[in-house]
Amino acid sequence: MSIEADAGQDRSPSVTSRVPWRTAWLEVLPDYAVRVGFPDGTVGVVRMAAMINDSEAGVFASLRDPAVFAQAYLDLGAVTWPGEIDIAPDAMYREIKANGEWVL
Numbered sequence: 001m002s003i004e005a006d007a008g009q010d011r012s013p014s015v016t017s018r019v020p021w022r023t024a025w026l027e028v029l030p031d032y033a034v035r036v037g038f039p040d041g042t043v044g045v046v047r048m049a050a051m052i053n054d055s056e057a058g059v060f061a062s063l064r065d066p067a068v069f070a071q072a073y074l075d076l077g078a079v080t081w082p083g084e085i086d087i088a089p090d091a092m093y094r095e096i097k098a099n100g101e102w103v104l
Helices: 049-053 058-064 089-099
Strands: 003-006 025-029 033-037 043-047 073-075 078-081 101-103
Touching: 025 073, 043 089, 049 058, 078 089, 089 101
Parallel strands: 043 101
Antiparallel strands: 003 025, 025 033, 033 043, 073 078
């Protein structure tokens, strides 16, 4: 299942528009992954299955439900889920810029 969000759905694009790591759009992919794009054209995939399924997943354990994972949205340039769960956009950008993907 693929769900897309774009910067138009971001709640405050003007606040974060000057930082290169602000996520411009996202697409939810199968197997607990998201494809993301950034204003500079950088595009990559974040693979979260190992972290989400780990016995020490903490708050990320709630994302094991595919319906919850599919609710990903952008908030202040960060990939976010209900319950104020998010992943660090600056670290995500750095890893994708260097490797094309970020495996968590």
